[in-house]
Amino acid sequence: MTHSRSLRRQLLLWLLLPQLVLWLVGGALTYRMALNYAEKGLDQSLSQSVRSLARQIKPMGSGLLVDFPKAAQAIIEEDPVDRVSYMVSSPPGKFLIGNQEIAEPPPTHAPGTLVFYRMEIDGKPMRAVALDVAYGEEKHPQLLRVQLAKSYIARERIAEELIGDLLAPLLLLGVALSVLVYAGIKRGMAPLTKLEKQLKERSVADLTPLEFTTAPTEVHTLVDAINRLLAAVRRSVSQEKRFINDAAHQLRTPLAGLINQTELALGESDAALIKARLHKVHAGAQRSAHLVNQLLALARSGSEAPMAQVDLAQLAQDVARELSPRAVAMKVDLGYEGHQHAWMQGSATLLREAVTNLIDNALRYGVSREAGNEPTVTVSVHQHAAHVVLAVEDNGPGLSDAQREHVFERFWRGSDLPGGCGLGLAIVQEIARRHAGEARVTPVAPQGLRVSLHF
Structure with missing residues (x-):
């Protein structure tokens, strides 16, 4: 179980706790110095x-005169707490x-030199x-020793008074600093609080960018990151809506045709007519299945896909080999030419989809049965430094200049041949853009069409 942590609380902790520790350490050092x-x-x-x-002890002949009045001695020994002994x-x-x-003091000292030391009287330090x-x-020569001892009570009292006089202002300064730190954190967190309020007040459907004019650089960076995320979500939602609209629009007609054919078949009594109706139902179902597959491929092409190093030349050769049985059945010469290896950064799944669509389009619409014209489809990949070009070329009827302008539009078809749905080249263009590339269509002399992907 994870516990949420308040950024404001953490900042206060990391700013005020060291301040408290330093205040305590400073107090201890100050007390020691005092x-x-x-x-x-x-x-x-x-x-x-x-x-x-x-000076009150004077030598007289062979003796000493101690001129130390009783009153002075009484004053010295009067205070039992802070006592002075001699x-x-x-x-x-x-x-x-x-x-x-x-x-007795330490033994090594010369006459006339003051020697300070610690001792105890009745268990009290002096x-x-x-x-x-x-x-x-x-x-x-004679030698006289005078010793004087005083308790540490006065020293401790002076130190306590000094530490009190010093730490009281420091404590007030610490409290004032804590208030200023809290106010500063609150003011610094204000842009985040404002951002949080903006996000809470938004509806789920509102994916417009956030606006922030006066805020620190870090908050602007956060807002930019959120705006990039919102833009990605907006694109994803837009693609989903477009996919749903496209699917609903394109599936409505074939499904209505299937229902119509099945109703007519149910009303027929002639077996031959029923069979003809079923053939139409089967063709319509195939076209609907192809349309659904193309729509799903189109949806995948606009989604996020992991990128890695891909050998585009080997991938194109693999796809050509997979589709070669179909080309043989159609009596089309499907071949590959170009580099054996061409590495690029991309999604193998999406690139395979693009190559498959290009070859499928060429086999569907790029086959010419004119006399003396053997149908050919050529797949090629060439790499020049960081530039990779994949192309699929056929020698079919090709497209006019006006038709080539619409070739990458969704659901646009340049042929009335059955089986297509006008999404193949739109998918190819979408995949090329996902790889920071571009799809291009150029005519081939004397006839034919060349669709190339430039990465």
Whole structure:
């Protein structure tokens, strides 16, 4: 089971989904950058604080004077959530004052250099800084370490405020962009909606071309494709109507004749008269059958047929061989001359129909029984580069100039001989045009007719 998909929905999905993904990725990257900048601000604050604290510790003889008032110490340790801890040790690692829970910094650093590192106090992550200060006499140098640690709460609060200030406008811009994308898709789909409305409002019988003046190139291409399809359907419907009209018109007379002959035969009591009537019925039935076959061939010649590489020379020779028994029975010299192979792009079925009709016409109407004139029908195929010519030539009575002008018209007959219906050469011309070719009729000296197909 197939599910219909809305083009508008797919466009919205493919345009808005990447936008949402990019917005989320951008938000995560922005949050990470905000944390980094907030951490830099935290490091700067710790740097200033640890240097200030180091200045409050002064060497006195062999000892140290810690000028760090109780009030300042209380302020530093006052906030239990965003706490600040400090520790003074001399030599480094030997606790003097502060919070002993502060971890030691990485071992490799020089005096006077700030060292930042991460640590935990009571399971809470902290940002710490250590500063080693040299003091004492030249002969008895001493080293003092001041450490300061602060929780990441302030950093996270700053990052959250920063991300809120940044993402809120981005979210509004995303919503505005989504609205603009939807409006743009709706406007872009308007020509398709208009086209859909035109097609829905049309009746089934309306096959006139669609008209579109203001629309994008892609919609014009679609409209052109639909118009080509409508033109093909229009041609097909026209051919079907013409076929029905032709069949109804041409079959009416022979069928009426058959009914008339059968009614007369039913009223006859003489066996000889009944037999004569039956002969007429049989002849009429044969003519009707031939007419139906020709009408069907005419309908096939105008329909779509698959094209492939066809050896027209071999096809013509095959058809001539198939009809040679009939020519022998009629004492007609049917032969082939020309190239043994001639390849072209075409429908083997339709081309065989055309060659059969040409030879059949020549055997029916191109046979002359004048004294000293042996009836001949010659089939030939010649190829010159991309140009292929198939011809059927006879030495019969031929046609006058006036007659040759009407020879390819439907139901036109140039002879009163029985059996024909005036469709053979019309079918040939239709098949030639289906192959982007043309059928031509030319007289033959001293007498005869040549019908050629030029591809």
